[in-house]
Amino acid sequence: MGPQARGAVTTPVALISAKGVPPKTFLEIMTSTLFDAPAYKGYAKIIGDQLFEPAGFRLALGLKDVRLALSASEASHVPLPFASVMRDVFLEAIAHGLADSDWSAISQVALRRSNLARGAAAGAKDSQS
Numbered sequence: 001m002g003p004q005a006r007g008a009v010t011t012p013v014a015l016i017s018a019k020g021v022p023p024k025t026f027l028e029i030m031t032s033t034l035f036d037a038p039a040y041k042g043y044a045k046i047i048g049d050q051l052f053e054p055a056g057f058r059l060a061l062g063l064k065d066v067r068l069a070l071s072a073s074e075a076s077h078v079p080l081p082f083a084s085v086m087r088d089v090f091l092e093a094i095a096h097g098l099a100d101s102d103w104s105a106i107s108q109v110a111l112r113r114s115n116l117a118r119g120a121a122a123g124a125k126d127s128q129s
Contacts, residue, residue: 013047014110024048043104052101052108062103063090 016026027044031037035044046052066087073080089109096112098105 013107014114014116017111017116018114046102046104047107050107052098052105055100055102057103058099059090059093059101059103059105060099062106063087063094066090 012026012030013023017023027048031041031044035041046056066083069080070083070087073083086106089106090103092109092112093099093101093106096108098108
């Protein structure tokens, strides 16, 4: 469930960043309403501040967990379609050198796919000022 929680928080960051909305503002709203839980709040802060080092939980270990979930799902004949998507996101992040970063760094995949460089999300607040 951890990777899916991060996916729920990280995916919209690219869209709101592209629209000039500061990710920190968006993440504060999300974690004070629908996602008002310690896990979401902690990872939203990491993502909003883009502080992926030192890793609280390494991205490479997150990929291992996703693979274990997929293996159990296959053995039990229970589909986990979002887990397959998350596996690909983790692989892409690792391919871009983020294996030792906190697993919240998967947020960088959405930004990269949207042609937003690391740091662009943090800079969205400047375009709103």
